[in-house]
Amino acid sequence: MTELTTAAGGGWLAREEMDAARERLPILYVDVVPVRVDEQGTVTSIGLLLRAGEDGQIKRALVSGRVLYHERVRAALLRHLEKDLGPLALPRVPPAPQPFTVAEYFPTPGVTPFHDPRQHAVSLAYVVPVEGDCSPQQDALELTWFSPDEVREATVLAELANGQSALLLQALAHVGV
Amino acid sequence: MTELTTAAGGGWLAREEMDAARERLPILYVDVVPVRVDEQGTVTSIGLLLRAGEDGQIKRALVSGRVLYHERVRAALLRHLEKDLGPLALPRVPPAPQPFTVAEYFPTPGVTPFHDPRQHAVSLAYVVPVEGDCSPQQDALELTWFSPDEVREATVLAELANGQSALLLQALAHVGV
Amino acid sequence: MTELTTAAGGGWLAREEMDAARERLPILYVDVVPVRVDEQGTVTSIGLLLRAGEDGQIKRALVSGRVLYHERVRAALLRHLEKDLGPLALPRVPPAPQPFTVAEYFPTPGVTPFHDPRQHAVSLAYVVPVEGDCSPQQDALELTWFSPDEVREATVLAELANGQSALLLQALAHVGV
Amino acid sequence: MTELTTAAGGGWLAREEMDAARERLPILYVDVVPVRVDEQGTVTSIGLLLRAGEDGQIKRALVSGRVLYHERVRAALLRHLEKDLGPLALPRVPPAPQPFTVAEYFPTPGVTPFHDPRQHAVSLAYVVPVEGDCSPQQDALELTWFSPDEVREATVLAELANGQSALLLQALAHVGV
Numbered sequence: 001m002t003e004l005t006t007a008a009g010g011g012w013l014a015r016e017e018m019d020a021a022r023e024r025l026p027i028l029y030v031d032v033v034p035v036r037v038d039e040q041g042t043v044t045s046i047g048l049l050l051r052a053g054e055d056g057q058i059k060r061a062l063v064s065g066r067v068l069y070h071e072r073v074r075a076a077l078l079r080h081l082e083k084d085l086g087p088l089a090l091p092r093v094p095p096a097p098q099p100f101t102v103a104e105y106f107p108t109p110g111v112t113p114f115h116d117p118r119q120h121a122v123s124l125a126y127v128v129p130v131e132g133d134c135s136p137q138q139d140a141l142e143l144t145w146f147s148p149d150e151v152r153e154a155t156v157l158a159e160l161a162n163g164q165s166a167l168l169l170q171a172l173a174h175v176g177v
Numbered sequence: 178m179t180e181l182t183t184a185a186g187g188g189w190l191a192r193e194e195m196d197a198a199r200e201r202l203p204i205l206y207v208d209v210v211p212v213r214v215d216e217q218g219t220v221t222s223i224g225l226l227l228r229a230g231e232d233g234q235i236k237r238a239l240v241s242g243r244v245l246y247h248e249r250v251r252a253a254l255l256r257h258l259e260k261d262l263g264p265l266a267l268p269r270v271p272p273a274p275q276p277f278t279v280a281e282y283f284p285t286p287g288v289t290p291f292h293d294p295r296q297h298a299v300s301l302a303y304v305v306p307v308e309g310d311c312s313p314q315q316d317a318l319e320l321t322w323f324s325p326d327e328v329r330e331a332t333v334l335a336e337l338a339n340g341q342s343a344l345l346l347q348a349l350a351h352v353g354v
Numbered sequence: 355m356t357e358l359t360t361a362a363g364g365g366w367l368a369r370e371e372m373d374a375a376r377e378r379l380p381i382l383y384v385d386v387v388p389v390r391v392d393e394q395g396t397v398t399s400i401g402l403l404l405r406a407g408e409d410g411q412i413k414r415a416l417v418s419g420r421v422l423y424h425e426r427v428r429a430a431l432l433r434h435l436e437k438d439l440g441p442l443a444l445p446r447v448p449p450a451p452q453p454f455t456v457a458e459y460f461p462t463p464g465v466t467p468f469h470d471p472r473q474h475a476v477s478l479a480y481v482v483p484v485e486g487d488c489s490p491q492q493d494a495l496e497l498t499w500f501s502p503d504e505v506r507e508a509t510v511l512a513e514l515a516n517g518q519s520a521l522l523l524q525a526l527a528h529v530g531v
Numbered sequence: 532m533t534e535l536t537t538a539a540g541g542g543w544l545a546r547e548e549m550d551a552a553r554e555r556l557p558i559l560y561v562d563v564v565p566v567r568v569d570e571q572g573t574v575t576s577i578g579l580l581l582r583a584g585e586d587g588q589i590k591r592a593l594v595s596g597r598v599l600y601h602e603r604v605r606a607a608l609l610r611h612l613e614k615d616l617g618p619l620a621l622p623r624v625p626p627a628p629q630p631f632t633v634a635e636y637f638p639t640p641g642v643t644p645f646h647d648p649r650q651h652a653v654s655l656a657y658v659v660p661v662e663g664d665c666s667p668q669q670d671a672l673e674l675t676w677f678s679p680d681e682v683r684e685a686t687v688l689a690e691l692a693n694g695q696s697a698l699l700l701q702a703l704a705h706v707g708v
Contacts, residue, residue, distance in 0.1 A: 021375050026421050028380045028476050040251045041270030067380050070474055072465070073456060074217045092269055093218030095304050095352045097458075100273065101707060102427060102451040102478060111426070113707075120424050122382050124456060127272050173704030175272045176632060176644075198552050203559045203598050205653050244557050247651055249642070250633060274635075278530060279604060279628040279655060288603070290530075297601055299559050301633060350527030353455060353467075394605045395624030428571045446623055447572030449658050449706045454627065481626050529626045 022119040029123035030076050031103055031164070032063040033171040034085060036145060037129045043175045046151045046168070047134065049084055050142040053161065058141070060159040062167065064123070073097060073124060081128065084140050090132030099124040100174040103167050113166035127171050148177040199296040206300035207253050208280055208341070209240040210348040211262060213322060214306045220352045223328045223345070224311065226261055227319040230338065235318070237336040239344065241300070250274060250301060258305065261317050267309030276301040277351040280344050291340035304348050325354040376473040383477035384430050385457060385518070386417040387525040388439060390499065391483045397529045400505045400522070401488065403438055404496040407515065412495070414513040416521065418477070427451060427478060435482065438494050444486030453478040454528040457521050467520035481525050502531040553650040560654035561607050562634055562695070563594040564702040565616060567676060568660045574706045577682045577699070578665065580615055581673040584692065589672070591690040593698065595654070604628060604655060612659065615671050621663030630655040631705040634698050645694035658702050679708040 021027070034047040048060045065080035067073060074093050081091045103123040105116035114123075136143045146156060152172070157165040198204070211224040225237045242257040244250060251270050258268045280300040282293035291300075313320045323333060329349070334342040375381070388401040402414040419434040421427060428447050435445045457477040459470035468477075490497045500510060506526070511519040552558070565578040579591045596611040598604060605624050612622045634654040636647035645654075667674045677687060683703070688696040 017374075017378065020371075021379055024371070024423050025375055025379065026382045026423060026425070028382050035272060037272055040249070040255060041272055042251065043272050067476065069378050069380060070460065070462070071380070072217070072458060073476065074219065078217060092306070094271065095212060095214055095218055095220050095306060096277065097353050097456040098277075098351070098452065098454060099456065100275075100452060101705070102453065104426060104451075106424065108424070122421065122427065129269070129272060170704040170707070173701040174275070174632070176274050176701070194551075194555065197548075198556055201548065201600050202552055202556065203600060203602070205557045205559050244653065246555050246557060247637065247639070248557070249635060250653065274633040275629065275631060276633065277629060278528070279630065281603060281628075283601065285601070299598065299604065347527040347530070350524040351455070353524070389626060391626055394603070394609060395626055396605065397626050426571070428573065432571060446660070448625065449566060449568055449572055449574050449660060450631065451707050452631075452705070454629075483623070483626060528629070530628050 026120045026122045028067040029064060029105075029121045030067060030073060030080060031123045031125040031167060032077060032081060033125070033127045033168060034063055034081070034089075034091070034130050034134070035127055035175070041129075043127075043129075043148065043172075043177045045145040045147055046172070047085075047130070047143050047145050048151070048156070048160070048168075049136060049140040050144065051140055059161045060144075060156070060164075061140075061161065062164050064164075077126060077128065081130070083137055085130060085143065086133070086135040086137050088133045088135070089130045092129045092131065094126060094128070099126055101125050101167070101170050103163075105162060112163070114163035116162055125167055125171065127175055148172055203297045203299045205244040206241060206282070206298045207244060207250060207257060208300045208302040208344060209254060209258060210302070210304045210345060211240055211258070211266075211268070211307050211311070212304055212352070218306075220304075220306075220325065220349075220354045222322040222324055223349070224262075224307070224320050224322050225328070225333070225337070225345075226313060226317040227321065228317055236338045237321075237333065237341075238317075238338065239341050241341075243298075254303060254305065258307070260314055262307060262320065263310070263312040263314050265310045265312070266307045269306045269308065271303060271305070276303055278302050278344070278347050280340075282339060289340070290343035293339055302344055302348065304352055325349055380474045380476045382421040383418060383459075383475045384421060384427060384434060385477045385479040385521060386431060386435060387479070387481045387522060388417055388435070388443075388445070388484050388488070389481055389529070395483075397481070397483075397502065397526075397531045399499040399501055400526070401439075401484070401497050401499050402505070402510070402514070402522075403490060403494040404498065405494055413515045414498075414510070414518075415494075415515065416518050418518075420475075431480060431482065435484070437491055439484060439497065440487070440489040440491050442487045442489070443484045446483045446485065448480060448482070453480055455479050455521070455524050457517075459516060466517070468517035470516055479521055479525065481529055502526055557651045557653045559598040560595060560636075560652045561598060561604060561611060562654045562656040562698060563608060563612060564656070564658045564699060565594055565612070565620075565622070565661050565665070566658055566706070572660075574658070574660075574679065574703075574708045576676040576678055577703070578616075578661070578674050578676050579682070579687075579691070579699075580667060580671040581675065582671055590692045591675075591687065591695075592671075592692065593695050595695075608657060608659065612661070614668055616661060616674065617664070617666040617668050619664045619666070620661045623660045623662065625657060625659070630657055632656050632698070632701050634694075636693060643694070644697035647693055656698055656702065658706055679703055
């Protein structure tokens, strides 16, 4: 059976077509660093997902995913946040579309700090405070909150795949913790 | 009697001293554009204060004020938001310290779009979603919410003093509405 | 004959395949507002292209184009700048990948201020100072420099297609002129 | 003799008055990370100054200094760049006033990563490409260019005072190298 990927605006891609597109075009992604903030807005903790990768290995990951045809970037942010953190996470998507950085994942390692063997993905990266209850969904096994100091530890950073440790450090630098 | 301005960290300035400093140093300010957002984070309305100026004229204004000695910028944001919008406004101060722009108010008109006859003020400008109930406090007579289209009308912009209409338009451009 | 679009990293798309992808995926673009700056970095003028559209109408436009498979965003910026402004323009692409905004062009008008009847394009927008000699290339008929005041005139803004007048105003707001 | 600090707009402060202001008001600063970029705008090296501190110790430092009364922020950037790197450095001050971060130097250590025993300084931080010849001036003994990898080494970071190593890492994160 052909797996279909339904897009927000009615378009869809069969798995084979998506595979073909992935060999020809940069694919637009969003990356989200979910954070807890105190009453002044200072980041107090950072949430990382635990996922089973396609190779069976357990890895930490940011909230991340594709922007679909005819989908607003902020709708994609909310969809992936809900998919990974559950429907009660109460994310506060920032009012401005300006990302804190753009991460370019290349299929060839070493072009940038970011690597994705499946595709050339260009990802708009945002820090998003979440105020509600988070419960991992679907293929996410667990969500763990780390303090800024804890998340910077080499052992934690090493568990992030595809160069997302670099993106996490950029997010910490951006929020100044 | 000498009016004292108490600073967060213990320092204070008599009115005369503050007046002297204002003739010699740029004074650090924050400007806040308070907004309402929908569940996707899109700005739906913008709040403007109505104030009686020192000359008795009624003017619209952004939430704005000085950063005190030994006060964090985000503490200053919260203090001025609470002073103008009341204690139940529930502002969501952004997690990153990066302002969307820096507004330079010069005592001489025409140097920049911003003008402050009292002083050279340099203001870090932020867009801050507020989720709670706002009630104008102290010298603010009223808080009015405008849609992005309404707030852009020439009659509304003309009611903002000191070039804050330019700052408001910059904020709208930044959030993309 | 099939028109081929060669991509930087070896991939290519036949016109038919690109048309198919355009109906299924958001396409990654860059938009550039070329500017002249004075010795302090203040924007003194903004460059707009004059182009003959597919419908034969003459329109003003920003420097704009697709990011190719396996192409860095900054390489795409330089490629489109050279394509439109010529090889002697000496553009100063900013050191950080953070765009000043993200423009979402929808095939359906009215979803955002931006509209592209051909596709759903998501564009990273940058202001790029150019220091050299600009000469329009290929399908650009002319490059005209406007002062910030001139470029804001309703007659000029009306000549920009696809909502790029909104993007231009966002760029002016971002640079504070 | 009283040391006078002449301000751009005519105001000046005797050393005693400046000392008094420093105990009462946050002082506005700019911090600049001078960089070399390649033709695509990617940062290839970062310049650090070698200075003799007031305590006689030799320290690395960013280009940094006060914004004067009636001085534009971009004029302050150029003045400090010229003061430290010489008149032939050809800095490219960015067209937008948005800093990549705001560094809050507190007289009390530990409030933020930044510390300044003399004062509460709030600093707008920018990355500025320099294209010309740099020669250290005045109290700067030397300017050394480091690759991104070199400048991240613990021994180099340890030579930066007042928490400027944190600011340098934030700048590297911002430019994505």
